[in-house]
Amino acid sequence: MDFNICLFEDFETLDVFGPVEIFGRLPEVYDLKYFSMDGGIVEGWQKTKIVTEPLAQVKPNGIFMIPGGQGTRGLIHDDTFMKQIKEIAEQSNFCITVCTGSALLAKTGLLKNRRATSNKLAFDWVKSIDTEVDWIPNARWVVDGKFYTSSGVSAGMDMSLGFVSDQFGLEKAQQIANQIEYIWNSDKHDDPFAR
Amino acid sequence: MDFNICLFEDFETLDVFGPVEIFGRLPEVYDLKYFSMDGGIVEGWQKTKIVTEPLAQVKPNGIFMIPGGQGTRGLIHDDTFMKQIKEIAEQSNFCITVCTGSALLAKTGLLKNRRATSNKLAFDWVKSIDTEVDWIPNARWVVDGKFYTSSGVSAGMDMSLGFVSDQFGLEKAQQIANQIEYIWNSDKHDDPFAR
Numbered sequence: 606m607d608f609n610i611c612l613f614e615d616f617e618t619l620d621v622f623g624p625v626e627i628f629g630r631l632p633e634v635y636d637l638k639y640f641s642m643d644g645g646i647v648e649g650w651q652k653t654k655i656v657t658e659p660l661a662q663v664k665p666n667g668i669f670m671i672p673g674g675q676g677t678r679g680l681i682h683d684d685t686f687m688k689q690i691k692e693i694a695e696q697s698n699f700c701i702t703v704c705t706g707s708a709l710l711a712k713t714g715l716l717k718n719r720r721a722t723s724n725k726l727a728f729d730w731v732k733s734i735d736t737e738v739d740w741i742p743n744a745r746w747v748v749d750g751k752f753y754t755s756s757g758v759s760a761g762m763d764m765s766l767g768f769v770s771d772q773f774g775l776e777k778a779q780q781i782a783n784q785i786e787y788i789w790n791s792d793k794h795d796d797p798f799a800r
Numbered sequence: 801m802d803f804n805i806c807l808f809e810d811f812e813t814l815d816v817f818g819p820v821e822i823f824g825r826l827p828e829v830y831d832l833k834y835f836s837m838d839g840g841i842v843e844g845w846q847k848t849k850i851v852t853e854p855l856a857q858v859k860p861n862g863i864f865m866i867p868g869g870q871g872t873r874g875l876i877h878d879d880t881f882m883k884q885i886k887e888i889a890e891q892s893n894f895c896i897t898v899c900t901g902s903a904l905l906a907k908t909g910l911l912k913n914r915r916a917t918s919n920k921l922a923f924d925w926v927k928s929i930d931t932e933v934d935w936i937p938n939a940r941w942v943v944d945g946k947f948y949t950s951s952g953v954s955a956g957m958d959m960s961l962g963f964v965s966d967q968f969g970l971e972k973a974q975q976i977a978n979q980i981e982y983i984w985n986s987d988k989h990d991d992p993f994a995r
Contacts, residue, residue: 618824619980622817629813629846637847646851651824652832654851656841757981785814786952786993788985798981
C-alpha cells in the first residue's frame with residue numbers, strides 16, 4: 606500500500622518524520638512516497654530540503670498523510686491545493702493528519718460531523734476552520750472511520766503506532782516502539798497537553 | 801552557531817529529524833545545515849531524499865551531529881569518509897551522535913577513554929568498534945566533555961532536550977517539549993530499553 610506524504614513549504618519536521626520512521630519499519634506493507642503540489646524540492650520550517658513528486662501523481666487506495674506546520678496557515682486559502690488534497694483524501698483508504706494538518710483536512714469539508722483533534726496550542730484556530738467538526742480537546746489522537754487525526758507534533762508517533770496496532774495488533778506496534786526505543790503513549794485518551 | 805548534520809545513504813530518519821525538530825526550535829541560536837560526503841541528494845533508509853552540501857564545507861566551531869542507521873555498517877570501512885568526519889569532529893565545539901552514529905564517532909578514535917552509549921539492539925557491534933571506549937549499557941544518553949552520545953533513535957530527542965537544558969536551563973527545554981507535545985524522558989540515567 607502506498608503511504609503518500611503531502612509536503613509543502615514550512616511543513617513541521619517531526620510531524621512528517623515521526624510517522625515516516627514508524628510506517629517505514631513495515632517496508633513489506635507500506636511504500637513511502639513524498640509529494641508536493643507541483644513536485645520538486647520543498648523546504649520545511651527547519652530548513653530541510655526534500656525531493657518530491659507532484660500531488661497529481663498520487664494513486665488511489667493508499668494512506669494519505671498530511672502534516673502540520675506554519676505552512677498550513679496560507680494553504681487553507683489556496684483553492685487549487687485544497688481541491689487537490691480533497692480529491693486525494695476522498696480516494697484514499699486512510700487519511701491521517703498530524704498537528705495542524707487537521708486544519709487542512711477540515712477545510713476540505715470531509716471532517717464534517719466527524720470527531721477529530723489537533724495541536725492544543727493552535728486549537729482555537731483549527732476549530733475555526735470548520736465548526737461542524739466535533740473537535741475533541743482532550744485526546745492524544747482520534748479515530749473516526751478512515752480518518753486518524755493527532756494532537757501536536759510528537760503525538761503523530763503515538764498515533765502511527767496506534768494505527769499499526771489497529772491493523773496488525775498491539776504486539777507489532779510495541780515491537781516497533783522497542784526497535785526505535787520509543788516510550789509509546791499507547792492510550793489515545795491520555796493527553797498530557799490538553800488544557 | 802552552525803548545527804551541521806552529517807547525512808549518508810541509509811541514515812535512520814528519526815535519528816536526524818528528532819534532534820532537528822528540537823534544535824530547529826531555537827533558530828536565533830542554531831543555523832541548521834545538511835551535509836554529506838560529496839553533497840547532492842542523499843536517500844535515507846525510509847526513502848526520503850534530502851538535498852545536502854559537501855562535508856568539506858562544514859565550518860569549525862559548530863555542533864556536529866552524526867545519526868545512525870544501516871548506512872553506518874559500511875561507512876566505518878570508508879577511510880576517506882572517516883578521515884573527513886574525524887577532522888570535523890575535532891574542529892567542532894560539540895559533537896552529538898544518535899543510535900549507531902556513536903559507532904562512526906568511535907571509529908575516529910576520539911571517544912577513547914571516554915564514556916559513551918549507543919542503540920541497545922546494536923550494542924555489541926558498536927562496542928566492538930573500539931573497546932577502549934567506556935561504553936555505558938544503561939543510559940538514555942551520555943555526556944563526556946563536548947561529546948553527547950544517545951541510545952537508539954528516539955533517545956536522540958531526549959538527549960537534544962538535555963543538551964538544550966545544559967545550555968539554556970531546564971525551563972527552556974521543558975518549554976520546547978511542551979511546544980512539540982513531547983513527553984520528555986529528562987533523566988539520562990533512566991533507560992527503559994537497557995538489557
